[in-house]
Amino acid sequence: MRLMQILRIQPLDPLMIRDGRPFDMTPGIKAHSLSDVSPSVLAGTIRTVLGKYSKDVNPIINGDRNIYRQLSSKKSKVVVRGPLYEKDGEIFYPVPQDVGFYHSTENKKLGVDIRRPVQLLEGEGFYGIGTNGLYENLLWLPMSKQVHKETSEAPAYMSATLMHQWLLDELSQEDWGRELKRWSEKQNGSHFIEKFPREERVHTAIDHTTYTAEDQKLFSTESIILPDGMSMLVAVDVSQSNIDWPRDLSLVHSLGGKRRLAHFSADNHETSAYWKCPESILNAVKEKTYIRMVLATPAYFSKGWLPGGFNEELVYENAWESGVNLRLLFACIPRWQPVSGWRYGEIPEDHSKENSAQKNEKTGREKPVRRLVPAGSVYFFEVTKGNAEDLVKLKWLASVSDENRRKSAFDHEDGFGLALWGVWEPSK
Template identity: 25%
Template sequence: MNDTLQLTFEALDTLFFREALPMDMAGGVELSSVFPPPARTVVGAIRTLIGESRGVDWGEFKQGTSPLNELLGTHEHLGKLRFRGPYLLYRGERLFPVPGLLLRTPRRKNDEQAYVRLAPDLQTPVHCDLGRVFLPGLEQPNPGVQPLEKAFLTGAGLKAVLSGGLPSSEEVIPQTKLYVEEPRLGIGRDVKRGTVIESLLYQTRHIRLGPHPEDGPVQIGMDVGGLEEKILPDSPLWIRFGGESRMASVRQGTPPALPVPDAPAHPRGVLVTLLTHGDFGKDERPGWLLPGFQEETHEGATCWTGTIAGVPLRLVSCVLGKAVREGGWDLAHHRPRPVRSLVPAGSVYFFQVLSGDLRAAVEALHGIHLGHEQAWGRGELAAGYW
């Protein structure tokens, strides 16, 4: 995005971004936080901030007669605004979800943590629920490897992975350095009478960012495009952010650039990894399948062919995480939003390039968005080599 700015949010205390479950669900005892927060939550906070900073009349805005309707859009269709993120910042640097192809090996005492990569095995198709397909595997047997969960990569770590290599242990940031969950107990209140309401106890789990001050601050960032001027003063503002009206400061800055991968000596193909959750559904196709890709048989196995950003590609394999369920609250109609399943950030798609140069393909795919609700930041891609 051109002419963009970065907004960073830093919590005063804790934050709460409720998972897509009702408070009164049968058998439920505790609601957890979704983190990093849903894109719609952050976008909603930013749209509200922009409106307030420009003196919007929210009554006129709801009726569609405000001068800011064209800029801010609606809860379904954004106006001129475009977003990238949300993402975490650690010591001022953007962090990235760990691509699903990266696994950690068993750690021996006093040894540095080591990692290995998955890559498509194009020699031995496997029969599974998808048919006869190429599955990702290890080039060499390595017993005890596990997915690298609850961690993030620095820019240098992501560049190493996209360039066909492996990150160092210093480039992998564990969740425990970034945030911890805190259980909370609440009770319903009758505001008019100044009393509590019987049988309305509830439990939630809040997020505390930067639990170890010596490790440096942790913020939530999002890039905003479509603005012709700055929206914030130089000093930070305080806003209500997320559920339960938690407070956070917001600052304006310069958006970080994506790390650009280097081409390895003998690449076999290109890959893309999702930096934000992707929404590829809304029809009868599998929810994980990229838009425009059609099934075909190649060398005795099921593959999928399609075009992204003008690059003809064959999807030969992928590594997918558990689907993310995301709902939220529809402020315009005062009701819950329908819950949808999203392809999680960190999912990886392996391609063969059907025409053209691999380097040119990576340049074309790197940093674009794919799928539905791209303006909200969904489906951001980072491209590299395998």
């Protein structure tokens, strides 16, 4: 039985979560931030925090830089699931891509497009995913009830209450319109949250020999600001690790770039229910033919946008070892999301010629940029064998990411590809 512990992270500063764009000593350069907190940033920080309480490794006492290599080993590789954003006792998920937002040309109100694929008739064709017509005879036709130009003035996150209704396919356009009106009028109890605002700061480089500002070396950094009262929840699997779980954990620790601070604390067991699938959804998917998967966090797939288990016929047998066979009918996916990072420790030998000074310092190097499927992406499936309930029980808010063959990233362990599941019916 897995032992899951819940951590609550409350940011105390704006968070700098850098994207993969270069950031060097060029005067006037700007460090850009992602739109939300990357799972790998939280996972790495949490392992460092837990490492301070380990029996074998205590970086506060011995100051050993080998802590980074030891924490990355299998012995202390804890599995992290998150983050989930919580505000006022409610979880908020990224808005799924099977709904679009637009401003009505008549009354300027915010409206929605509900997207559902429709099956092609015999003799019809669809252009597919690439210029070569890939999967043109397998994927269904994208269809929405309205055709409008999307607006950027739309919510980015929706409450778990509303998300569960959407996964049950119980929200009509009128329901969406009513909730969007409450949000646009800033009424209390709104089920939506806008994109996290960004803060930009200008800094000056410091001469480390004199500790004074260097002339003509200004640079700027960009950070995201979580709404007041919002915190992040993370579930940590400590059943297979050798780290003693700090029952009374409560400390301030850096998170993200520029050592911005956040408060880490052990949370109560009530929030553990957030990681369990609601009974209403389990009952809805039972023996259901059509189900859909919504990504709550970005996912890595070995075939780019397509999970690695699907064959050339877009069929996944024994999907995610659940005993269920799936056929992919369509997917709503925005532009790929770049995720990078920094690797601490000694530079590998094959990189020694790139920067010998950096190798001597043994400070590490940047990780390669990877293309992930963004959170909110939606996959439409047909169940061809088995009971969908078995799959949903196994993979509700669990990772569906593929294994990285190079093991330069640990997407399963870091919380990438957490999935939500629901039902749908083909459009007629």
